[in-house]
Amino acid sequence: MSVALFTLGGTIAMAGDRRLDGAALTAAVPGLAELGQPVEIQDIEAVPSANLTAAKMLEVVDAASKAVAAGATGVVVTQGTDTLEETSFLVDQVWPHSQPFVLTGAMRNPTLAGPDGPANLLAACRVACSPAARDLGALVVFKEEIHAARWVRKTHSTSTATFASPNVGPIGHVVEDQVRILARPTRLDGVQGSAEPADLDANRVALYTLTMDDDGLLLKGLADTHQGLVVAGFGAGHVPAALTPVLGELAAAMPVVLTSRTGGGSILRNTYRAAGSEIDLLQRGLIDGGFLDPYKARVLLRLLLATDDDISAAFAQYQ
Known part of the structure; x- marks a missing residue:
């Protein structure tokens, strides 16, 4: 049993003129070793989220499906936040598994005071391996709030509290290291065909x-x-x-x-x-x-x- 982590770059991985890979990202997260499950890392592509495409996200979904088939209890993807509301919704349309697919990132890069990436990554991993988060499709975890992909939006250009779900609010929170799901929205039918x-x-x-x-x-x-x-x-x-x-x-x-x-x-x-x-x-x-x-x-x-x-x-x- 493990958490499958896929990295796609973004602010969470920006350290001056170099990009942090998954090993460097996880090494900066206090408490990750006590998660209870190993984190298996696949570095996909370090690009700004403005350069992400639907085709690339479908490749990640395919790789994540293979990880689940191999025994992963859940999936975490780190990426830039600019297109996170769109990529998460795309994933939600095609993700066929009950295991959580969690996306997260950061608004403050690791070179700044108070970077939010490590806390977001830890919370995302907790959600990914939580039985309570199963059968909810794609989720966005930010500032220890859990948002359903169909409602979440980026609402501020710089605030660390940028992600919100205007119509319903977060469906859960991570509190004292525990994943608490407060509302379980009915999972809708996704796209049935295979998009090439x-x-x-x-x-x-x-x-x-x-x-x-x-x-x-x-x-x-x-x-x-x-x-x-x-x-x-x-x-x-x-x-x-x-x-x-x-x-x-x-x-x-x-x-x-x-x-x-x-x-x-x-x-x-x-x-x-x-x-x-x-x-x-x-x-x-x-x-x-x-x-x-x-x-x-x-x-x-x-x-x-x-x-x-x-x-x-x-x-x-x-x-």
């Missing part, structure tokens, strides 16, 4: 965020270059009335998912009827993104297009 890198590359999904006085010029010609679109609308899912015909035409040519740019709450379905409202847009064929934020909706739509899964059924789980 070539299929991901062939399915481009655009994200369009509405702004005041938006002329929609960037939407023109989108159907010629992309296979899907996520719209981050105002408030509960609204756009300027002048853009509704354009979005309706796009929805006839490709899947177009309607989300809210606010980062919290769901879009509405039956409240507003004016041109550009949620009723108008859904009647024009846009797909209800429910409680998914635009970034996670884009991850999901791209996976669904690459696997030919039922797009409407997949998004209905988040409504």
